[in-house]
Structures are given as C-alpha cells and as structure tokens.
Amino acid sequence: MSTSNSGSNSWVTNSGANSRGPQCLCGVTTYLKTSYTEHNFGRRFYSCSKYKIKRECGFFAWFDPPMCEHGKRVLKHMRDRQECLNVDQKNVEILKEDMESLKEEIGSLKKEKQSLKEENKNLKKEIENYGTVVIKYKLAMFVLCIMLIVMGLC
Numbered sequence: 001m002s003t004s005n006s007g008s009n010s011w012v013t014n015s016g017a018n019s020r021g022p023q024c025l026c027g028v029t030t031y032l033k034t035s036y037t038e039h040n041f042g043r044r045f046y047s048c049s050k051y052k053i054k055r056e057c058g059f060f061a062w063f064d065p066p067m068c069e070h071g072k073r074v075l076k077h078m079r080d081r082q083e084c085l086n087v088d089q090k091n092v093e094i095l096k097e098d099m100e101s102l103k104e105e106i107g108s109l110k111k112e113k114q115s116l117k118e119e120n121k122n123l124k125k126e127i128e129n130y131g132t133v134v135i136k137y138k139l140a141m142f143v144l145c146i147m148l149i150v151m152g153l154c
C-alpha cells in the first residue's frame, strides 16, 4: 500500500530517506515502508505496493542495512518496556474513568443528602405543628370539661 507509511508511523520511515522509492516490476512507484517483524524490526524497505491484493511482482529491496544482534536485543528490550508502558497507560486511563464516575456518584450522593436534609427539616416542622394542634385540642377539651362541671353544679 502506497499510503501505509503516512500517519503515525511516518517519522519512522521518513527520517533521512525519500519516501518515494524506485518503480517496481509492475511499473508502480514504491514507497518506503518499515518492517515490524521480530528479526528486522524498524528496518526500512521498498516493495511492490500490490502485495496486499496478491498481484505483486515480487519487487523487494531493503533501504536500511541489517541491524547487528546487539542492536536487535536492545530494540527488543525497548519494545518490551514500551509495551509495559502502554499497559500502564491503559490502566491509568481506566483508573481516570473510574475516578470520574466516582466523582459523579459523590456529586449525586451529595445532592441526595441535601434533599434528605430538607425533607427531614420539613418533617420536623410538621411534627412541631402537629404537637401544637394536640396541645390546642387538649386545652379545648379541658375548657369543655370545666364548662360541663360548672354547668352540672348549677
């Protein structure tokens, strides 16, 4: 694919090299690509752009010289560490999302607490009002009893 080297990996292929390569045997301009295989990781090459649609002419040419064994080991070590960092980064993202949802939960719980407080306040007022009514009722009954007693004595 002629466009496979553009995008996020372009810094790998374009550093110090023209991304346009020679024409392959199909007569199509080849573009610099980067190998991600175990033995040639990061090594750049030109190849027929039709290899993915199985009409390739078989044109292939390395752009970079082969890497020494020590370089390969160092690169593998760095890749492994990068993978660990990627996993850590994913975990951090997950924890951030968890934290955001917990914040939202705390927010809604605070609102709920506030409305429960108000409800409690209203209920207390209602109880107070009820108490006043009971006292008034008891007072009225007392007065009525006195009146009946007085009327009975007359």
Ligand SMILES: [Zn+2]
Pocket (backbone or CB within 6 Å): 024, 025, 026, 027, 028, 048, 049, 050, 056, 057, 058, 059
């Ligand atoms: Zn070709």
